[in-house]
Amino acid sequence: TDPPSPPLFSTLLPKNARAALSRFAAQLASDKASATSKIAESSAAARAALSRANLPQSLEAHLAGDGLPEALWARVAAARALNPRAAFAAALSSAGSPKAEIQALLQKAEQALNAQLSDDNRFRVENSGYAPQVTVAAQQGDLRRDLAYYTGLLDKAERSDAVVRGNLGNEGAEMALATLDKSRAELDADMPKREGAAAPAIDTSGLSAALADLSMLMTVRDAALAHFAKKADSLDMTALLSAAADPDACVADTLAGFDEVQVDIDKNLSSQNEVLARVFSENQKFAAARSADEATQKREAYLVSVSTAAATVESLLKQVQEGRGFYDGVVERVRQLHQTCMDQEVMVGVMHADFLEDSQMRQRSQSQEAADAELAARLAQDCNFTANDSATARREQEEADAALAAAMAQEDQEAAQQEQQRSSNAEADAAAALAAPAPAPAASGQGWMSWLSGSPAPADAASPTSTSAPLIKNEHSPAPPPATRGGYAPPPPPPISDSDAPPLPAYQPPSISPTGNNISAPPPAFPGAPVYNAGGGSGSTWVPQPPPMPPPPAAAGVAADAGKVATLVGMGFDTEKVKKALSDHNNDEENALNQLISD
Helix, strand or coil, X not given: CCCCCCCCCCCCCCHHHHHHHHHHHHHHHHHXXXXXXXXXXXXXXXXXXXXXXXXXHHHHHHHCCCCCCHHHHHHHXXXXXXXXXXXXXXXXXXXXXXXXXXXXXXXXXXXXXXXXXXXXXXXXXXXXXXXXXXXXXXXXXXXXXXXXXXXXXXXXXXXXXXXXXXXXXXXXXXXXXXXXXXXXXXXXXXXXXXXCCCCCCCCCHHHHHHHHHHHHHHHHHHHHHHHHHHHHHHCCHHHHHHHCXXXXXHHHHHHXXXXXXXXXXXXXXXXXXXXXXXXXXXXXXXHHHHCCCXXXXXXXXXXXXXXXXXXXXXXXXXXXXXHHHHHHHHHHHHHHHHHHHHHHHHHHHHHHHHHHHHHHHHHHHHHHHHHHHXXXXXXXXXXXXXXXXHHHHHHHHHHHHHHHHHHHHHHHHHHHHHHHHHHHHHHHHHHHHHHCCCCCCCCCCCCHHHHHHCCXXXXXXXXCCCCCCCCXXXXXXXXXXXXXXXXCCCCCCCCCCCCCCCCCCCCCCCCCCCCCCCCCCCCCCCCCCEXXXXXXXXXXXXXXXXXXXXXXXXXXXXXXXXHHHHHHHHCCCCHHHHHHHHHHCCCCHHHHHHHHHHC
């Protein structure tokens, strides 16, 4: 299973801890660089001193038998394994090198930037209103600086390549390659042989021990530097600072642990001079003892030539590999730079397209505004309205509307007064009718009671009289019935043509509440007929219903409003019809629209 993920935001540090981490990283990098530089300088100085004393080749030549020493052959074999001739040939021909691609990409990128700038300048000339906040030239600033930087690097690399090609083609390189082309058996066969006497007995133990001590010294400090680097790489300083209460103290304690390694390296470097002095002292004794051995001197010169050939090939291979590594590292960054330049070209095109689109929209908007203004002017001309006339017409229209409203209010007030007067008259008539005396009974003793029982009344029976006139003089209006006690009056008897008419059914009066006045009124026979009111206090009354109010007269000849005319004409209606509809409806736009639609 996968290891558990760390909690979210666990690596975030407070501000003081981040500052402490930055100081720690800078100090650690400085200490590492200082130790590396001191070790490299000391080792290079020791090797140079040994080379001047022809060490350890002279000792190896003396101790060797008839073949190459193992250490020297291992060095030669390592150089041969790198196939130096093929590597040198590839470097001389530049075949497969990214150099050509880098040159082409830089050239294309520069051409693209120049084309973008030219197109933008032309676009500015053709579109005077185009003024972006950031010009194309400003946007290209960083890209052109990067192009100049990589172009400069390429120039330096080409000069270095020329030097390497010169070194590869000189006589020394060819001799070194020829030496390394030989097998071990061939190199052993080329080593000078002793003839006759054996090699003189020379005590080399002191020199060998001193050289071994110097080699151990170099090995120890190289290991100390490797330990320093490994410890720095494996240290999780972020976690330490996250848990530390005092970031500065944590940084100081951690750096103190690296100080111990630096102290060991400094002690090692300081002891190098003492070991070198012992090496040179023992070498003087060895040189004095072997000066008389001519075979040893020849063997020593041969070993030096083989070692020099190996060193020459190693140096040339390193130069070739560094050059190839440079191109491999630069090519990807140049590809990214080239792509950015191409993206810049697309962005410039988008900016131009957006400006053109905005310009077209503005032009369409201006054209529409001009068309609207022209239409409004034409409508104003059709309606014979100028700015002053329109104001005068509106003022006159407002005055006419106010006069019409006042007239309508006066009419409403008069109608209300008339209605109130009619109501008062009706109430007075009803009161008078209720106050009239009951009719006298018939001469034969039959009266209303005989009528209620169904007996026919005599032909000369007296009819009820009233001192007041009927409420409404209309041939369709029934006469008010005679009043009786309790506020109830029966309806008038039907006419009787002769004494042989069948008797009427018994009359069932409606139920009367205890108050004697809870009688439902019959509905009016026709509009405007009197309404029977049984809910009065002391008696029932007949109240005439007023006729409905006539609708207010519509204003005629009102001038059409120019703005409303323009609105309705804009909907597609004819101008004259619009004016007429607005005039008919007193400039009511909604009613005028309904009329236009119905027409």
